[in-house]
Amino acid sequence: MYKKIVVLLFFACTSYFSIAQSIKSPDEFLGYPLGSKYTPHFKIVNYFKYAVAAMPQVMKLDQYGETNEGRPLLLAYVATAENLARLEDIRKNNLRLTGILTDQPGNTDAPAIVWLSYNVHGNETSSSEAAMKVLYELLNPANSNTKEWLKNTVIIIDPCINPDGRDRYVNWFTQMSGKNANPDRQSREHVEPWPGGRTNHYNFDLNRDWAWQTQVETQQRLKMYNQWMPQVHSDYHEQGFNNPYYFAPAAQPYHEAVTPWQKDFQVTIGKNNAKYFDENGWLYFTKEVFDLFYPAYGDTYPIYNGAIGMTFEQGGGPRGGSTVIINNGDTLTLKDRIAHHFTSSMSTIETVNKNNEKLMKEFSKFFTSEKNNGVGEYKSFVISDVNSTRINALKKMLDGNGIVYSTAAISNAKGYNYFSGKEETFNAAGSLVISTYQPKGTLVKVLFEPKTKLADSATYDITAWSLPYVYGLQAYAVKEKMAVTPYIAKIINTVIPETSYGYLVNYSSFEEAKFLAALLNADIKVRFAEKDFTLNGKKFQRGTLIVLKKGNESKLAAFAAAAQKMDVSVTAISTGFMESGNDFGSSKTHFIRKPKVVLLTGKGVDASAAGEVWHLFDQQLNYPLTLINADDFDNISLKNIDVIILPNGNYKFLSDKEQGAALKTWVKQGGKIIAIENAVTQMANNDWGFKLKKEEDEKDKDKKDEQKVSYADIKLFEENEHDGIKSNVAGAIYKLDMDNSHPLAFGYPNYYFTLKQDGNMYEFLKDGWNVGVIKKDSKVAGFVGSRIKDKIKDGTSIGVQDFGQGSIIYLSDDPIFRCFWENGKLLLSNAVFFVGQ
Numbered sequence: 001m002y003k004k005i006v007v008l009l010f011f012a013c014t015s016y017f018s019i020a021q022s023i024k025s026p027d028e029f030l031g032y033p034l035g036s037k038y039t040p041h042f043k044i045v046n047y048f049k050y051a052v053a054a055m056p057q058v059m060k061l062d063q064y065g066e067t068n069e070g071r072p073l074l075l076a077y078v079a080t081a082e083n084l085a086r087l088e089d090i091r092k093n094n095l096r097l098t099g100i101l102t103d104q105p106g107n108t109d110a111p112a113i114v115w116l117s118y119n120v121h122g123n124e125t126s127s128s129e130a131a132m133k134v135l136y137e138l139l140n141p142a143n144s145n146t147k148e149w150l151k152n153t154v155i156i157i158d159p160c161i162n163p164d165g166r167d168r169y170v171n172w173f174t175q176m177s178g179k180n181a182n183p184d185r186q187s188r189e190h191v192e193p194w195p196g197g198r199t200n201h202y203n204f205d206l207n208r209d210w211a212w213q214t215q216v217e218t219q220q221r222l223k224m225y226n227q228w229m230p231q232v233h234s235d236y237h238e239q240g241f242n243n244p245y246y247f248a249p250a251a252q253p254y255h256e257a258v259t260p261w262q263k264d265f266q267v268t269i270g271k272n273n274a275k276y277f278d279e280n281g282w283l284y285f286t287k288e289v290f291d292l293f294y295p296a297y298g299d300t301y302p303i304y305n306g307a308i309g310m311t312f313e314q315g316g317g318p319r320g321g322s323t324v325i326i327n328n329g330d331t332l333t334l335k336d337r338i339a340h341h342f343t344s345s346m347s348t349i350e351t352v353n354k355n356n357e358k359l360m361k362e363f364s365k366f367f368t369s370e371k372n373n374g375v376g377e378y379k380s381f382v383i384s385d386v387n388s389t390r391i392n393a394l395k396k397m398l399d400g401n402g403i404v405y406s407t408a409a410i411s412n413a414k415g416y417n418y419f420s421g422k423e424e425t426f427n428a429a430g431s432l433v434i435s436t437y438q439p440k441g442t443l444v445k446v447l448f449e450p451k452t453k454l455a456d457s458a459t460y461d462i463t464a465w466s467l468p469y470v471y472g473l474q475a476y477a478v479k480e481k482m483a484v485t486p487y488i489a490k491i492i493n494t495v496i497p498e499t500s501y502g503y504l505v506n507y508s509s510f511e512e513a514k515f516l517a518a519l520l521n522a523d524i525k526v527r528f529a530e531k532d533f534t535l536n537g538k539k540f541q542r543g544t545l546i547v548l549k550k551g552n553e554s555k556l557a558a559f560a561a562a563a564q565k566m567d568v569s570v571t572a573i574s575t576g577f578m579e580s581g582n583d584f585g586s587s588k589t590h591f592i593r594k595p596k597v598v599l600l601t602g603k604g605v606d607a608s609a610a611g612e613v614w615h616l617f618d619q620q621l622n623y624p625l626t627l628i629n630a631d632d633f634d635n636i637s638l639k640n641i642d643v644i645i646l647p648n649g650n651y652k653f654l655s656d657k658e659q660g661a662a663l664k665t666w667v668k669q670g671g672k673i674i675a676i677e678n679a680v681t682q683m684a685n686n687d688w689g690f691k692l693k694k695e696e697d698e699k700d701k702d703k704k705d706e707q708k709v710s711y712a713d714i715k716l717f718e719e720n721e722h723d724g725i726k727s728n729v730a731g732a733i734y735k736l737d738m739d740n741s742h743p744l745a746f747g748y749p750n751y752y753f754t755l756k757q758d759g760n761m762y763e764f765l766k767d768g769w770n771v772g773v774i775k776k777d778s779k780v781a782g783f784v785g786s787r788i789k790d791k792i793k794d795g796t797s798i799g800v801q802d803f804g805q806g807s808i809i810y811l812s813d814d815p816i817f818r819c820f821w822e823n824g825k826l827l828l829s830n831a832v833f834f835v836g837q
């Protein structure tokens with residue numbers, strides 16, 4: 001690939017310089033021994049900056065982005081001087097091996113790329129400390145081992161994926177502990193306050209976000225990841241402090257997309273780790289707890305992208321402080337935790353160095369197979385409602401993952417209809433086609449296939465995420481490779497014509513909800529139609545937004561600007577007289593009062609659930625939201641509040657008679673409560689009108705079961721792990737029948753796919769609106785335990801109760817789970833802007 005002589009000469013010169021150079025260790029640079037205290041993020045950044053200045057021939061440092069709170073996100077590249085000088089060539093060659101770059105064939109006789117990611121969970125702090133030591137030993141000219149390894153590896157280090165979370169923890173810990181850290185686990189420095197440092201600024205778990213990329217940290221990092229496509233990715237974590245170290249091989253269930261080679265090489269890496277841990281007499285475990293299934297982890301995502309992805313877990317976490325006495329009486333210190341992460345990092349690099357040839361060939365094979373054979377049973381996923389604005393969010397997500405899509409070149413096709421659950425013929429003309437014959441083919445299979453095979457249900461996370469359900473898009477899974485033409489993006493050039501009377505805006509997805517929020521922010525007066533109507537021979541759906549010229553004279557330019565920016569469908573009108581349906585002066589046309597919205601947050605509230613709503617309003621709807629701590633609730637004035645959102649949590653005031661009565665009075669006077677998940681359960685248990693279904697028959701049956709244990713029921717001791725699973729809903733997709741004549745369901749067809757994560761079922765409301773109900777056999781995908789499978793039917797999942805002049809909206813499932821459950825965002829928006837207007 002290159003001229004050897006030139007390179008050898010170049011190598012000789014640069015290694016002369018490297019030998020002449022030296023670098024301070026983290027201890028020397030920081031002025032304290034690593035592990036004696038926590039290092040704030042800026043000092044980690046300083047060390048990396050110092051290192052690149054000291055050793056520029058063998059290290060490169062890039063800032064690839066910034067966190068919500070403005071902290072830098074860094075990638076360090078460490079290579080031999082020779083490889084660093086041709087780093088761009090190495091990167092391109094690597095992309096050629098994947099088929100992402102197609103200008104020429106790739107060469108497997110090349111350095112392997114090892115990507116080490118530290119501190120994705122901010123309060124699992126030892127790993128970023130270890131990152132400094134790893135960097136130092138890779139650079140340290142006196143370390144001959146690492147110099148040998150670097151000959152055929154390029155190391156990419158992300159010293160801290162989640163700097164905002166890390167500093168939240170480190171700053172707090174530093175304030176709470178004295179000169180002498182306290183190993184007593186009851187002392188305050190071991191008990192982190194709400195919301196904790198695990199998550200990012202908006203309380204998102206970044207190790208659940210890889211595929212979805214809802215967060216800025218992920219978006220910016222994945223852009224880099226897809227430019228490199230490493231052979232190995234290691235993700236460093238901490239777990240409860242009593243646990244020994246965990247490294248690969250991972251636990252079951254493995255997704256069926258994991259290849260035999262990926263499984264094998266996890267074992268190879270694990271065995272080398274074991275060798276060093278054995279030498280030190282350290283305890284560890286493998287093959288348990290940490291599975292390979294859900295696609296948005298730091299191990300599975302790289303695996304579905306052809307790499308060996310691995311999770312490493314050190315005992316410690318936030319409760320470990322910087323020193324702690326564990327159950328066996330030993331003291332676990334931050335220094336120990338750093339030593340373990342450092343050792344497994346080094347051992348991983350060594351294993352890659354020793355297996356370069358095989359690793360590179362297998363990596364290349366993974367992508368050649370995708371290119372030649374596609375992946376899985378279904379080779380093409382076809383999205384047929386291409387004109388829906390819902391498709392925008394999907395395309396953004398596919399782009400973020402480097403997934404290529406095309407347009408169908410045929411019209412007659414046959415495939416599995418996601419919405420009917422049947423094999424059907426359909427018209428594919430103009431549809432969006434996502435093929436598995438591409439470098440991201442495995443990821444495509446994992447994200448799109450209608451049902452994911454689950455070998456063992458004891459997983460760590462949800463078991464269903466098939467994208468057509470997540471995005472609410474009509475789709476088909478087709479077994480053949482389809483003829484396609486390149487996708488041509490629609491040119492957005494919405495011209496908003498002058499109007500004598502006003503405008504109509506189609507309302508069918510979260511895109512239009514964002515537009516509505518923009519109009520309300522600009523104090524534009526907006527109405528919506530409660531029923532379908534016809535004007536100039538064109539039918540408009542209920543929910544259509546109506547913006548009249550009268551009253552908005554000075555705001556029409558702002559209206560046009562927002563419509564152009566957000567690409568919504570606008571129709572200019574010259575009359576309020578409808579050919580069929582209600583005229584705009586009718587009581588069936590509702591004026592939208594701009595609501596003041598409060599989100600309850602803080603202690604007792606599920607931080608992630610609150611974070612989702614916060615992110616939705618702040619970053620997506622761009623609509624004002626007031627965050628109030630649930631603890632302060634009895635002290636606040638409800639007078640100027642229109643909407644209170646209760647995310648998943650446990651609210652003291654709901655169980656308090658006096659406060660409950662005050663809240664009811666507020667609703668009667670026109671207030672609106674949006675209760676989600678456990679807030680719904682709690683209201684059901686406290687006489688708010690919505691009732692949990694009591695399964696009397698089932699209870700009787702259970703009693704009988706308790707009395708008589710048959711031989712078939714007795715279990716072996718070794719089966720104890722799986723007993724709980726029978727009552728488990730690990731996160732499964734259910735089809736709800738929707739009453740889309742209710743404003744809560746405007747923009748939806750008469751069904752909606754919900755992610756169900758518990759076994760709760762609610763009684764049909766007699767005096768309210770059963771907007772989303774589960775009939776019999778409504779499970780579409782995912783795992784549900786045998787014990788509660790029969791319970792999830794014939795009940796309400798989404799309900800609305802009119803209460804005096806106000807209303808209560810019950811959303812028993814999380815409609816915006818991790819903010820990747822795209823299709824539920826409209827539901828929450830409708831609850832805020834439409835219901836009760």
Ligand SMILES: [Zn+2]
Pocket residue numbers: 121124207236237238
């Ligand atoms: Zn973790």
